[in-house]
Amino acid sequence: MKRFFAAPFFKFSLALGLALACTCASAQILDERALLNDKVARFIDEWHNDAAHARLSYFDKMAKDGVYIGTDKTERWTRDEFKAWAKRFFERPSAWAFKSFNRHISFSEDRRWIWFDEQLHTQMGICQATGVIQQTAQGLEIMHYQLSLTVPNELTDYLGAGVKKLDEKNAGQKLMPKP
Template sequence: MIAHLAVLLLAAQTPQAAPEPAPEVAQVAAVLDRLNDASTAADGPTYFGLFTPDARFIGTDATEHWTLAQFRAFAEPYFARGRGWSYPATERTITIAPIECRCIAWFEEKLTNTSYGETRGSGVLRLTDDGWKIEQYVLSFAIPNEKSDAVVAAVRGTDAPR
């Protein structure tokens, strides 16, 4: 009995390898990583090829709720000048739809950017005949709660509450 307990305690203390992520999770993560690589390289064809034709991009400004065509019209002049943007993920959570479908994924990620610091990305991907494609991408600023009143006041053009 004591030997059996010792084996159980030893097993409980032995680090277990983390389970391998589902193949779909790794595929979705690869799409999101390619998105950042393409934007960093100002590679418009690769970047926009990662979206579905009916995708939406929601940016940090209240006016940035774009169809893919509108977003492309905004971004391509930057890419044409070799100017991209980089938002590498520092953390990411990916969820794949239940077993019945496994054709929809949603994600949220912490990103870092030289100008903006920590930001957030979230969205939805759909499995297509050409692989996983981004259906919706939302980029947002991470505003600490203790600074939110001042940010709201700045957006409204008023003095921050005391």
């Protein structure tokens, strides 16, 4: 009689134990993801705050070979080119102030690569940006950031025509501005 009850009880206990272990492991993974998500969000917020207070540590958060793409078609810089171009802005009390109000963060399974998109309140109005961050032994570093103006679909034909007209007027000029 004991064997009859022991086997089902053992199977039930084993199944329950495995279910709890899986649940705990899943919860741990979710906790790790939430912690990384918070760490990345704080890092990006600090980066924006550095610019808002004209702190040169802004550029330290970018990888040496990191790229910043601005809103103008001529604005593609490596970190050091961007730092040289932005020098005049960082000589003021505030270089620029971007405040994220909608951000989505994703990362690779090994948590080494992080990508995000965000919407920002800026002096230009609402902007959108995307970025790629690498997690290294030294910490997080921005590998790529691209800022863009938001344009309502109703205005794209109007603005597109204006851009085309300006491009035709400036035909033959260099694409990349000098710092």
